[in-house]
Amino acid sequence: MDWGEDMMSNMWVLPRGMKRDGRGGKNTITWVSKYGSLITTAYDIGTADGMNEKGLVVNELALVESNYGKPAEGAKVISLSTWPQYVLDIFATVAEAVAELRKENFRVQTVVLGNGRPANMHLVISDATGDSAVFEYVDGRLVIHHGKQYRVVTNSPTYDRQLAILEYWKDAGGIAKSLPGTSRAADRFVRTTFLLDVLSGEVSPTYISGTPEQSFRFQAPMAVLSLMRSVSPSRI
Numbered sequence: 001m002d003w004g005e006d007m008m009s010n011m012w013v014l015p016r017g018m019k020r021d022g023r024g025g026k027n028t029i030t031w032v033s034k035y036g037s038l039i040t041t042a043y044d045i046g047t048a049d050g051m052n053e054k055g056l057v058v059n060e061l062a063l064v065e066s067n068y069g070k071p072a073e074g075a076k077v078i079s080l081s082t083w084p085q086y087v088l089d090i091f092a093t094v095a096e097a098v099a100e101l102r103k104e105n106f107r108v109q110t111v112v113l114g115n116g117r118p119a120n121m122h123l124v125i126s127d128a129t130g131d132s133a134v135f136e137y138v139d140g141r142l143v144i145h146h147g148k149q150y151r152v153v154t155n156s157p158t159y160d161r162q163l164a165i166l167e168y169w170k171d172a173g174g175i176a177k178s179l180p181g182t183s184r185a186a187d188r189f190v191r192t193t194f195l196l197d198v199l200s201g202e203v204s205p206t207y208i209s210g211t212p213e214q215s216f217r218f219q220a221p222m223a224v225l226s227l228m229r230s231v232s233p234s235r236i
Contacts, residue, residue, distance in 0.1 A: 022078030046081025069140025
């Protein structure tokens with residue numbers, strides 16, 4: 001999640017059965033939540049990250065290239081600040097969310113942040129099956145990348161360009177030769193992708209001796225946390 005350095009956030013537990021609206025003005029959508037969720041807010045007004053009771057996870061990350069376009073006259077809209085919460089409230093799986101959001105029954109509209117700048121974000125969702133999807137508005141058009149192969153997302157540039165950069169580093173030899181080392185989002189995307197592929201999916205002699213109870217259920221999250229720290233921006 002990345003809404004800005006001066007972001008204020010809190011954690012909330014939200015029950016099912018809540019009546020909501022998309023905070024988009026007179027043409028905003030309305031709904032009633034089907035699922036409860038645990039969320040982190042941005043500026044105490046918008047859902048930035050969260051997970052619902054079915055195991056569906058949402059994350060909003062900065063994407064400066066976002067362009068949401070202008071909705072048609074009278075078209076239904078939803079604020080960027082409530083878009084992730086709508087997904088948590090309504091859907092149990094990534095596949096459900098992709099099938100419905102692809103219909104574009106409403107348009108996402110940006111919000112102005114506390115620093116006076118408009119928010120430009122893309123939405124990432126994943127579920128308990130390992131499925132995931134990335135939703136981006138590029139040149140006013142919704143672009144969706146859907147599939148279990150999309151396991152890593154950072155910030156700019158747009159996801160199609162990040163995937164192209166990744167292909168370059170695969171051709172260059174990847175982890176066997178060299179990887180980009182700056183804190184730029186594209187470099188962190190490449191490093192995370194390659195490092196994730198080498199994490200052990202079973203008990204590893206390298207990790208297990210220092211793992212509580214010598215249990216894989218502790219080894220796995222420790223390894224993931226180690227990877228996350230190694231690719232975090234230097235300011236974190």
